[in-house]
Amino acid sequence: MSTLDASTIKKVIVACDAGMGSSVMLAGQLSSALAPYSVKVQHAPVNQIPDDADVVLCQQGLVARAKAVKPDKPVLGFTMFLGDPVFDKLQKAIRDGGDLEY
Amino acid sequence: MTLSTDTLSAEAIRLGATAKDRAEAIEQCGRLLVDLGAVEEPYVAAMHEREKAVSTFVGEGVAIPHGTNEARQYVKRTQLAVVQYPDGIDWGAGTVHLCVAIAASGEEHVEVLAALSKVLMDEQKAAALRTATDAATVLSLLGNDQQEAHA
Structure with missing residues (x-):
């Protein structure tokens, strides 16, 4: 388990295989949730995660691929699109400025 | 009043469809995208492949079948299609009553998917x-409606 100082998070990338469906939907949801904290949320194919991503979110089944592409980035896996606890965890850490475990 | 957005129009919506399982539903969604002239044939196989790799079930009875990154080459234009299954289809993680099939070459569909995600967060x-x-x-x-209001 590593930790990241959540106050340093400026950009969250939602990655999926094709970058055309799942990640687009989730990025839309999260960007409204995180906008008050000046955190940008963008979507990308898992093979094209941008270098300036502070945190990467992707479906659990893609976590290994995301980590292989960006070994130095915190990668959080989720299993549900609506209401997965990891979204709350991320939002709370960003809001409260605490440590984010990953 | 024209009932269409840039990426979703009335002719791309099929209500009251039936399919015996998830694979048949994916096939129907893919076939519709082919018939609409949005994708070439190999995109349909990529939709099956993507579904096997990671489910496109997003919750609230909705799945968003689409192809893989490699299959983007078969997308002729960005297009969404909606197929509704009133009887429901076993999608593994849940029962699906509505598929929003996606073919994307660019970002034109992002607004509609953002609208979809807002709808799904509102139970009614x-x-x-x-x-x-x-x-x-x-x-x-x-x-x-919102797009027409802006127009």
């Missing part, structure tokens, strides 16, 4: 989408 709107009996209802839930 999500139910209205799953049980819609005309294309106009689907289009208005997925943002057509």
Whole structure:
């Protein structure tokens, strides 16, 4: 388990295989949730995660691929699109400025 | 009034469909995208492949079948299609009553998917989408009204 100082998070990338469906939907949801904290949320194919991503979110089944592409980035896996606890965890850490475990 | 957005139109909406399983539903979604002239044939196989790799079930009875990154070459234009299954289909993680099939070459569909995600976070709107009996209802839930208001 590593930790990241959540106050340093400026950009969250939602990655999926094709970058055309799942990640687009989730990025839309999260960007409204995180906008008050000046955190940008963008979507990308898992093979094209941008270098300036502070945190990467992707479906659990893609976590290994995301980590292989960006070994130095915190990668959080989720299993549900609506209401997965990891979204709350991320939002709370960003809001409260605490440590984010990953 | 034209019932269409840039990426979703009434002719891309099929209500009251039936399919025996997830694979048949994916096939129907893919076939519709082919018939609409949005994708070339190999995209349909990529939709099956993507579904096997990671489910496109997003919750609230909705799945968003689409192809793989490699299959983007078969997308002729960005297009969404909606196929509704009133009897429901076993999608593994849950029962699906509505598929929003996606073919994307660019970002033109992002607004409609953002509208979809907002609808799914509102239980009443999500139910209205799953049980819609005309294309106009689907289009208005997925943002057509707002776009017309801006026009």
